[in-house]
Amino acid sequence: MIISVDIELKILDDLMQKIIAKKFKVGEKLPSENELADQYRVPRTTVRRTLAKLEERGFIYSRRGVGRYINNESFQVELNLNGKSSFTDKMKKSGHQLITKNICCERIEFDQQIYDQLTANSEDNIYKISRLRFIQEEPIAIHTSYINQTVFPDIQEDGSHIQSMFAYYRQLGYTELINRNSLLSATFPTLTEQQLLSCKSMEPLIMIESNCVDASSAKILEHTKVLYRSNKFKYNVSRDS
The missing domain is CATH 1.10.10.10 (Winged helix-like DNA-binding domain superfamily/Winged helix DNA-binding domain)
Structure with a gap:
């Protein structure tokens, strides 16, 4: 049959x-x-x-x-995809107890797409800083930032301790931050991402790529890739007040 x-x-x-x-x-x-x-x-x-x-x-x-x-009903967090606030700030404002674990700080091999996004020269050192986010003790997102050491000379030493990139930038005097060239797409997790996010291979993830820019100087501070577990969020596409 x-x-x-x-x-x-x-x-x-x-x-x-x-x-x-x-x-x-x-x-x-x-x-x-x-x-x-x-x-x-x-x-x-x-x-x-x-x-x-x-x-x-x-x-x-x-x-x-x-x-x-x-399965148990999944909690959902409302997330505004626009605006000038960091993920950490948004979660605190919403009353969620966010826990962040820094999982990676390493120099990457040359990647044309990332170097182009950062307007970096081929001889520049680009570092990848990744953080795993938890709410209610569940892993819900992976934030990865690509940073040019030419712009941030101490990133090799500082990177492994960073939990919020926005907080790091503010400490260095960048107070007005905006996201540009934001792209949203759907993807499926790699084996490593499945292990980090405790999800199955066919659980869709939402990926957002963007550039963080200093508003006053228009300097590109980082290129960001964020993976969100799609069943953990409700996405608000209106702008922050």
Whole structure:
């Protein structure tokens, strides 16, 4: 018996809609593979593939030898994608207890795209500073900043201690900061990103790339890439007041 991909997608959509509509309670055990196979009139292997996709998307989880259960409801943080505030400032303003872990400070190999964004010369040293963000003890985002050592001579020593780039810039006298050339796209996590964000390979991430600029001098301070777990945020595209 041949089952088309369309049938699998229809079963997947039906189960997702039932979970979203709360026809299953959080923590409730799903019907067995055999029960679902009978319900949808498909082979058990089709149900197993569908449930695997549902688990990859974070809707359910498995308990070995016991069954599959509805995942806990995910908290969502409202995030304004525009404005002049840092992520740290936005989270504090919203009342969220943000924890930041600096996970990387290293010089990168030449990358034409990043060097172009920073208007850097090929002989310049560019450093990558990455921070992992936690709310409610869950990893929710990875912020990566690319910094030209020509602009910030002490970045090699300072980089591993930075938690907020905006705070770092303000300490150095850059008080009016703006984001330019912001681009938003969807992507899927690499293996390393899955491990850092505790997410599955098919859980979509929102990526925002932008340049942080000093408003008074128009100097580019950094090129930024941010990965957000899409199910942890509600995105506000209006401007900050």
